[in-house]
Amino acid sequence: MPGTMTVVIPTFKERDNIAEMAAALRSMYPDFYIVFMDDCSGDGSAELIRGLGDPKTKFVERDPDDRGLSASIFQGIEECGTDYFAVMDCDFQHPVEIIGRMYGQLENGSDLCIGMRTDRFALGFVRWAGSWAFSIFANLYLFCKGRRTSRDPMSGLFAGKCSIYAPVIREHSGSMERRGWKALLDLLKFGPRGVKITHEGYKFQKRARGESHISPRVVYYTFRQCGVLGRGFARVYAFVKGIKDV
Ligand SMILES: Nc1nc2c(ncn2[C@@H]2O[C@H](COP(=O)(O)OP(=O)(O)OP(=O)(O)O)[C@@H](O)[C@H]2O)c(=O)[nH]1
Ligand SMILES: [Mg+2]
Numbered sequence: 001m002p003g004t005m006t007v008v009i010p011t012f013k014e015r016d017n018i019a020e021m022a023a024a025l026r027s028m029y030p031d032f033y034i035v036f037m038d039d040c041s042g043d044g045s046a047e048l049i050r051g052l053g054d055p056k057t058k059f060v061e062r063d064p065d066d067r068g069l070s071a072s073i074f075q076g077i078e079e080c081g082t083d084y085f086a087v088m089d090c091d092f093q094h095p096v097e098i099i100g101r102m103y104g105q106l107e108n109g110s111d112l113c114i115g116m117r118t119d120r121f122a123l124g125f126v127r128w129a130g131s132w133a134f135s136i137f138a139n140l141y142l143f144c145k146g147r148r149t150s151r152d153p154m155s156g157l158f159a160g161k162c163s164i165y166a167p168v169i170r171e172h173s174g175s176m177e178r179r180g181w182k183a184l185l186d187l188l189k190f191g192p193r194g195v196k197i198t199h200e201g202y203k204f205q206k207r208a209r210g211e212s213h214i215s216p217r218v219v220y221y222t223f224r225q226c227g228v229l230g231r232g233f234a235r236v237y238a239f240v241k242g243i244k245d246v
Contacts, residue, residue: 005084005103005159006033008076010069014090015043016209022049022057024096032056032099033082036090037072040064070186071178074169077162086159087183088115092208094157101200102159111164111195114150114184115157118201134222138185141226148188151199154222158184164195180221189225216241 007025011018018036025034034057036049049059060079062072077085084106088094098115105113121128131154139149165187169176172190180186220243223234237243 004031004033004082005029005086005099005106006035006076006080006082007086007088007099008073008080009034009036009088009090010072010076011036011038011041011045011090012069012213013041013043013045014210015041015045015048017090017092018045019048019052020208021090021092021096022052022054025099026054026057028096029099033080034058035060035076035080037062037076039067039069039072066178068179069181070176070183073183074173074176074178074186077160078166078169080162083162084159085162085165086157088157091210091212093205095202095205098157098200098202099159105198105200106159106161109196110198112158112160112187112191113198113200114152115155116150116152116199116201117155117204119203122204122206130219137230138182138222138226141230142188145189145227146193148191148193148195148197150184150188150197153185153188154182155184156181157202158187160187165191168192177221177225180225181218182222182225185222185225217243 022034036059038045038059039062046059046061049057073087084103086099086102094115102113120131135152135154138153142149168187168191176186220234220238223230223237
């Protein structure tokens with residue numbers, strides 16, 4: 001896949017959103033590649049996408065032994081083969097228009113462009129507070145490690161240069177939290193320090209259709225990404241919530 005951008009979309013049981021997402025991206029970005037990285041949904045999403053007959057839109061059924069939201073994203077970035085990648089959710093919480101703005105930033109010399117949520121409070125107090133606290137904790141960890149921080153290190157919307165981040169994933173895959181949800185945090189943690197990072201603000205929407213897959217495990221895996229202290233918190237959290245590490 002030469003040139004331009006691949007939009008990498010991790011999916012799990014997104015049948016109600018997936019065809020509309022493919023259509024929205026295609027009408028706005030005729031030249032971009034789209035790849036849905038699916039974790040054994042078995043809900044008919046594959047047939048919907050293959051039925052479109054669009055040679056630039058792929059549906060990848062992932063290895064059931066390597067399941068995980070971050071693992072799906074890492075595989076998508078490693079395999080896409082275009083100059084740039086963008087990662088976004090399939091439930092329309094991320095506005096499709098922002099992909100073009102992030103592409104513009106990469107074309108203007110940015111190495112990593114992070115979608116920054118400007119209205120996290122819209123998701124309710126508990127998730128706002130959790131996201132805020134995790135962002136501070138993660139940035140402190142990145143800072144202490146001498147890594148680049150971000151105004152939204154918990155974001156699931158970001159774009160970057162494959163030539164920089166595909167090798168980072170290849171080299172550090174074994175140390176990354178592949179079953180976790182915060183792929184960006186691992187890219188900041190293991191990525192080079194001297195890169196140009198930019199941010200694009202956006203309003204976080206409510207999920208369009210279908211059900212959220214968020215669970216206490218997200219908190220557990222995110223803690224595990226934040227060093228010795230984070231892993232300690234993860235153990236306590238897992239004990240309190242009765243989470244067994246599988
Ligand atoms: N490949 C893969 N994708 C997943 C997995 N879990 C969730 N996803 C996808 O990741 C994206 C984000 O998941 P959501 O369930 O929307 O989680 P969220 O946006 O953090 O939470 P909400 O705000 O409640 O929607 C969606 O496109 C999901 O389909 C998984 O285990 N594997
Ligand atoms: Mg969502």
